Amino acid sequence: MSIDAATVKHVATLARLRVTPDEVERYAEQLSRILSLMEALDRLPTDAVAPMSHAVEMAIPEREDVVCHHNQREALLACAPQTEQGHFRVPKMIE
Amino acid sequence: MPVDLARISLQEAALLLQSRAISAVELTQFFLDRIAALNPQLNAYITVDAAGALLGARLADARLAAGTATPLTGIPLAVKDLFCTQGLRTTCASRMLADFIPPYESTVIRRLREAGMVILGKSNMDEFAMGSSNETSFFGPVCNPWDTRRIPGGSSGGSAAAVAAGLCVAALGTDTGGSIRQPAAMTGITGLKPTYGRVSRYGMIAFASSLDQAGPMTRTVADAALLLQGMAGHDPLDSTSIDQPVADYAAQLQSGEEALACLRGLRIGIPQEYFIEGVSAAVRQALQAAMATFTEMGAICQPVSLPCTDYAISTYYIIAPAEASSNLARYDGIRFGYRCQQPVDLLDMFARSRSEGFGAEVKRRIMLGTYVLSSGYYDAYYRKAQKVRRLIADDFHAAFGQVDLLLTPTAPETAFRIGEKDADPVKMYLSDIFTINVNLAGLPALSLPCGFDAHNLPIGMQLIARPLQESLLLTAGHGYQQVTDWHKRSPL
Numbered sequence: 001m002s003i004d005a006a007t008v009k010h011v012a013t014l015a016r017l018r019v020t021p022d023e024v025e026r027y028a029e030q031l032s033r034i035l036s037l038m039e040a041l042d043r044l045p046t047d048a049v050a051p052m053s054h055a056v057e058m059a060i061p062e063r064e065d066v067v068c069h070h071n072q073r074e075a076l077l078a079c080a081p082q083t084e085q086g087h088f089r090v091p092k093m094i095e
Numbered sequence: 096m097p098v099d100l101a102r103i104s105l106q107e108a109a110l111l112l113q114s115r116a117i118s119a120v121e122l123t124q125f126f127l128d129r130i131a132a133l134n135p136q137l138n139a140y141i142t143v144d145a146a147g148a149l150l151g152a153r154l155a156d157a158r159l160a161a162g163t164a165t166p167l168t169g170i171p172l173a174v175k176d177l178f179c180t181q182g183l184r185t186t187c188a189s190r191m192l193a194d195f196i197p198p199y200e201s202t203v204i205r206r207l208r209e210a211g212m213v214i215l216g217k218s219n220m221d222e223f224a225m226g227s228s229n230e231t232s233f234f235g236p237v238c239n240p241w242d243t244r245r246i247p248g249g250s251s252g253g254s255a256a257a258v259a260a261g262l263c264v265a266a267l268g269t270d271t272g273g274s275i276r277q278p279a280a281m282t283g284i285t286g287l288k289p290t291y292g293r294v295s296r297y298g299m300i301a302f303a304s305s306l307d308q309a310g311p312m313t314r315t316v317a318d319a320a321l322l323l324q325g326m327a328g329h330d331p332l333d334s335t336s337i338d339q340p341v342a343d344y345a346a347q348l349q350s351g352e353e354a355l356a357c358l359r360g361l362r363i364g365i366p367q368e369y370f371i372e373g374v375s376a377a378v379r380q381a382l383q384a385a386m387a388t389f390t391e392m393g394a395i396c397q398p399v400s401l402p403c404t405d406y407a408i409s410t411y412y413i414i415a416p417a418e419a420s421s422n423l424a425r426y427d428g429i430r431f432g433y434r435c436q437q438p439v440d441l442l443d444m445f446a447r448s449r450s451e452g453f454g455a456e457v458k459r460r461i462m463l464g465t466y467v468l469s470s471g472y473y474d475a476y477y478r479k480a481q482k483v484r485r486l487i488a489d490d491f492h493a494a495f496g497q498v499d500l501l502l503t504p505t506a507p508e509t510a511f512r513i514g515e516k517d518a519d520p521v522k523m524y525l526s527d528i529f530t531i532n533v534n535l536a537g538l539p540a541l542s543l544p545c546g547f548d549a550h551n552l553p554i555g556m557q558l559i560a561r562p563l564q565e566s567l568l569l570t571a572g573h574g575y576q577q578v579t580d581w582h583k584r585s586p587l
Contacts, residue, residue, distance in 0.1 A: 008462070015420060015465040016427075016442075017458055018450040027462055033521055034463060038409045041479050044486065051481035052488060054305050054335070055291040055537020056562075061334055075198040081434035088429050091438045 002032045100125050101261030102585055105170055105318035108264050112159055112169045119155035119169030122264075123148050123213050126171045130215065130262050133587075136243060139256040141176050141234045142184050143216035151213040158211050166345070167325050168211030173263035175254050176217035177224055178204050178309070179298040183214070187300045188222045188232035191426050191433045191452035201298020202330045203267065203309055210325045215263055219253030222454045223423070224274055224302045226250050227526045230517045231456040238513070239282060240586040241552055245510040248278030254312045255282040259586055265322050266312040271303050272411055273505075273530025275310045276542035280505035280555020283544045283584060285572070286312045287319045290562045291537035292337035294323075295330035303418035304335075306411075306534040315582055316543060316572035320344035323565065342566045354574040359393035361571065364498030368404035369529055375508040381546030381554040382504055385575070389502070392574060399498055401490040404532060406483050411531040412524055413467050413480035419457075420464025426452060459520060488536040495561050500571055503529050505542040505555035533559055541568040544581035553581070 008027045012019045019027065073086065082089040098107065100122065111117045127145050134140050148171065155169035179185050179197035181204075186192045200208075208214070221231040229237040229252025239247040240260035247256040251268030255278035258266050268275035270288040279286025287310045294309045301307065311322035324345060329338040349357055365386065370379065386396045428434035428448030435451050438444030453461070467476035494501060506526060516523045533540045538559055545556040560568045576582050 003466070007466075011462055011466045011469065014469060015461050016424075016445040016449055017453075017461065018446040027459070030459060030520055031463060031466065034412060034524075035466075037521060037524075038413060038476060038480075040409050041406055041483055044403070044406060044483055046479060046482035046486070049482040049485050051478055052485035053481055055488070055535075056335060056337060058292075058335075058337075061331070061338070063331055072198065076430070079195065079198060079431035081428060081432070090429055091440050091444055093441055 003028050003035065101129060101587070102314070103264060104314050105265050105321055106315070108170055109166045109321070113164060115159065119152040119159065119213060120149060122169065123152035123171050123215070126215055126263055133260055133262060137238050137240060137256050137260055137262070138235050139218055139237055139253040139260065139262055140173065140216045141186055141188065141219050141253070144183055144214060147183060148213050148215050151208070155211045155213060165210045166321050167207065169213060170264050171213045171215050172207065173216065173218045173254050173257040173266035174204065174214055175220050175251050175267050175269055177220060177269055177300045178267060179300070180204050180214065180217065183217065185217065185300070186234070187224070188220045188234055189453065189457070190233045193233065193433065195431055199298065202295035202332060203326050204298065207325050212325070218257055218266060221250035221252065221456070223300070223419070223457050224250040224269060224271055225419070225456050225460055227273070227277060227523055228511070228517065229253065229278070230513065231454055233454060236513055239510050241283065241510065242550065245512050245552070246281065248281035248510065250274040251312060252278050255279055255284060255286070258282070258284045258312050258314060261585070261587065265318055267309060268312045269299060269307060269309045270534065271306045272415060272534050273527045275312060276505050276530050276540060276555070276557060277527065279312055279542040281510040281553065283553030283581070283586070284312060284314060285316050285319050285541070285543045285582060286310065287323060287541045287565070287568070288533065288539060289323065289327065289565055290337070290539045292335050293539070293563065293565065294326045295333040295336050297330055297332040301422040303415040304422060305418060306415060316541070316569055316576050317345065317348055319541070320348055320569045320573070337563070339563065344566055344569055347566050347570060348573045350577060354577045355392050357570045358389065358574045361394040361500065362498040363389055363394050363396045364399035364494050364501045365396055366401045366404065366494070366501055366503055367398055368401050369503040373507045373525070374504055375548070377546070377548035378504045378508060378554050382502070382556055385545040385556050386502065388575060388578060392578065396502070397498065399494045399501070401494060401532070403483065403487045403490050407487060407532045407535065408524055408528060410480045410483045410487065410535060411527070412463070413476050414484065414535070416460040416464030417468050417477050418464070420461045420468065423457070423461055456520070484535050487532055491536045491538060499567065501559040503557045503559070505529060505557040509548045509550070509552035509554060529557060538562060539565045539568055541572050543572050543575065546581060
């Protein structure tokens with residue numbers, strides 16, 4: 001499986017990454033080589049195999065619906081790169 | 096003092112503290128001084144918290160005096176910089192989190208603090224735990240104490256180097272594809288990856304959530320048992336945490352004749368697929384010697400087959416990047432983490448913050464993961480890999496129908512040189528070949544030293560057990576360390 005420049009750019013857009021022309025070339029080459037490793041899997045018949053998403057077969061645990069995290073607004077806002085009047089600040093979205 | 100504090104085991108340190116032969120403050124200060132002297136060369140720590148450590152040590156001394164101490168009270172610990180430590184910077188070795196001070200505590204750290212452990216600081220690692228050599232850290236590579244031109248393994252390379260060089264008594268690591276065991280092997284220490292779900296992931300910065308697991312990195316198997324005791328157990332804050340009682344790991348470890356008795360009749364499987372061409376002659380010889388030792392101790396070594404072994408790398412490098420690309424979507428420059436300068440709009444802010452905040456290997460895995468999950472490729476890659484994952488897990492299940500433990504090399508070769516493989520991701524990925532299957536299957540595994548090569552570099556072997564059989568791993572590993580002294584050798 002070979003990945004071309006257009007695919008790299010498309011995937012970068014999906015991943016919200018900005019790639020330079022240099023990186024486009026490098027990713028195309030590296031990802032193609034990594035994906036050629038993956039072709040080995042095609043040799044293995046798996047039609048009758050159920051996908052395994054997790055190592056431990058267990059039901060999703062439930063818990064009581066109780067208030068446990070009280071107001072942590074200041075503590076959480078303190079982690080943000082930019083805040084204003086108790087809110088996260090982001091660039092203007094709508095003119 | 097007759098004992099060399101830099102080489103002291105956790106078990107020995109606990110005895111010295113409990114008999115009041117040394118105070119926790121003295122022991123902590125010893126390691127802080129040693130870190131100040133040696134860390135500039137090794138780069139094992141990203142952050143050293145001298146004030147916090149000494150405060151913790153004073154509290155520990157009070158508990159030791161009051162008789163309320165645990166075996167972990169007053170023990171100086173290095174913490175991989177991936178566990179959230181409340182109020183103490185947690186970077187995940189990334190520019191993205193270079194200034195992140197967590198407002199909450201991970202469960203593992205909370206438990207160990209409650210047990211009285213002293214946190215010396217946060218150890219270096221591959222960025223977001225993505226790497227096998229500790230060369231992807233935003234804070235620079237870690238040097239292997241056995242040869243500072245070489246890598247210490249990864250991703251828990253800082254923790255491994257800190258234990259090997261005597262910059263702590265014990266350390267915490269995390270293991271998604273071998274990140275505890277491979278660096279343990281490369282630095283001549285003991286590392287245990289518990290069963291998936293045995294140790295809480297709450298407050299561990301996520302890489303691949305179905306594979307990530309925390310574990311101890313120590314000088315001896317007995318130390319790993321003591322540290323695991325403090326870490327393991329059910330946690331309602333982690334929905335994948337196993338709700339089953341924790342064994343008394345240390346109590347089951349015997350010494351002398353009784354340790355040997357534990358190994359009598361134990362069936363140890365040797366997977367033939369793990370002794371392939373890429374395994375160096377020195378590693379092969381060391382493993383053969385280890386088999387002979389186990390046989391002399393009364394265990395029965397027999398060949399077994401894990402036919403899907405060859406598919407592990409392909410499967411892992413689909414599943415882990417897929418989960419990573421999803422987990423790392425949270426870094427958007429809004430709520431926490433790095434934000435680019437003067438973004439023109441929201442999309443520009445996302446793309447530039449992420450491109451400037453993440454390093455090359457992290458971006459490569461995000462790209463790979465996004466690709467295999469993208470429309471049109473999901474079934475061909477991700478779903479296929481999930482199916483092969485089951486076949487790999489089934490292989491282990493079948494093998495454990497015949498034997499009690501599996502014995503393999505931890506890595507195909509000893510520590511390579513810094514810069515030797517970092518230009519070629521495929522070559523780098525192959526260094527995980529013997530460890531990643533265990534994560535895919537969710538099994539517990541132990542790496543411990545079993546020899547040295549001609550360059551005086553340590554060699555590690557891996558023991559693998561059935562789910563939740565950490566005790567059996569520890570018993571076998573401890574028995575081995577009763578009759579060998581590889582784990583007692585020191586690089587400095």
